[in-house]
Amino acid sequence: MSALIQAELLKLRTVRTTVWLLVLTAALTALAVAGGIIQIVLTHPAFAPGSNQALRSVLGRVGTGGGHLIMLCLGILSLGGEFRHGTITSTLLAVPRRRRLVMAKLAAITLTGLVFAAVALALAIAIAVPWLAGTGHHPRLGDGEFWLQLLGNFLVLVLYGMIGFGVGVLIRNQIVAIVLAIVWVYVLEPILVFVTAQWVKPVAPYLPSSAAAALERVFIPPGQPNPDFVPHYLPMWGGGLVLLGYALLFTAAGSAFVAGRDVT
Numbered sequence: 001m002s003a004l005i006q007a008e009l010l011k012l013r014t015v016r017t018t019v020w021l022l023v024l025t026a027a028l029t030a031l032a033v034a035g036g037i038i039q040i041v042l043t044h045p046a047f048a049p050g051s052n053q054a055l056r057s058v059l060g061r062v063g064t065g066g067g068h069l070i071m072l073c074l075g076i077l078s079l080g081g082e083f084r085h086g087t088i089t090s091t092l093l094a095v096p097r098r099r100r101l102v103m104a105k106l107a108a109i110t111l112t113g114l115v116f117a118a119v120a121l122a123l124a125i126a127i128a129v130p131w132l133a134g135t136g137h138h139p140r141l142g143d144g145e146f147w148l149q150l151l152g153n154f155l156v157l158v159l160y161g162m163i164g165f166g167v168g169v170l171i172r173n174q175i176v177a178i179v180l181a182i183v184w185v186y187v188l189e190p191i192l193v194f195v196t197a198q199w200v201k202p203v204a205p206y207l208p209s210s211a212a213a214a215l216e217r218v219f220i221p222p223g224q225p226n227p228d229f230v231p232h233y234l235p236m237w238g239g240g241l242v243l244l245g246y247a248l249l250f251t252a253a254g255s256a257f258v259a260g261r262d263v264t
Contacts, residue, residue, distance in 0.1 A: 004100065008078075008108035017077060022116060025070045029120040032065025033058055033127045041135055052146065053219060054132050055139035059149045060218035062124045063117070063156035068212060071113055071157050072181045075164020076174065078105050079258065102169075102255045109165050113158035121153055145217065148236065152216040155240060159247045160212075166250025169258050185209075197229040204230045205239075208246055214239025 012018050036058040079102070125141070132139045140146070164181065171177035189209050196204040204210055214233040220226050234242065 004104040005107045005111075008104050009111065012078075012108055012112050018074065018112070021070050021074055022119060025067050025116050025120050026123055028066030028070065029062060029123050030127060032062060033124045036061065037128060037131050037135075040132070040137070052140050052143045054135075054137035055128060055143075056145055056149065056217075056219040058128045058132070059121075059124060059146070059153065060216050061213070062120060063153035063160075063216050064209065064212050067116065067120050067157050068160040069182065069185045071116060071161040072164035072167065072185070073178050074112065074116075075109050075161045075166070076168030076171075076177045076181060078109050078165055079169050079254075099255060102258055106162065106165055106251060109161045110158055113161040114154065116161075117154040117157040120157070121150055149217050152236060152240075156212045156215055156243065159243045162247035163208075163250045166247075166252075166254035169254030170250070194229050205232060205234045206242055208243060210234075211239040211242035211246070215243055 037054075040054050040057060129139050129141070167181060168174065168177055171180065189207065193204055193207055193209060196207065205214065210230050210233060213230070215236055216239075217236055218233065233239065
């Protein structure tokens, strides 16, 4: 099994799409951090002097600042790309047992997600810490909340990669799957979050983006409205379990589907 995972990792490393997605992750992270800091500078009085609230506010949305969409796309491309380009035939000749192939690809996506998360968070810290220090906020990296937010962001990116993997298997057309992922993240889900937050409040915290925000321990500065309109977030462990549930649901459905799918 380890050799199979290594082969899948080799595929991801040698495909230019993966490199470009990593570059795009870095670019979106930089934009998200810069936007957060600019907002912080404009609302400086909202943060308690000497606190770590500014850094918490920035790191609270690194994973959902665009990186989660990149991981969705990477997951979609993992197996969906093989069906689109016809390489699935040679892959299945080498690995006839489809469930082993699915598990190997899922493991490769998870490990790649850790790399993407490490790059995004390292870049976010490299930008945020000196910039915030220059504005007088003096972030503290030894704060326990800091490490919890790093963990949450790591998990968000990894779990969205798993969700994307399931979506890429369930939707045969790779381009359609990616377009739907973009539309869902930036159009449909924000509308759904707003609607449920207004009229079906118990549902809003359980939507994927709200669960991801809870897992990231998103911090809303005092006196400022929640930009997601969610009345309250789940605790970190609750958001993690909900997002893990979505990931397991999509990967299980995708695994069941690919087991009986015709490769022609």
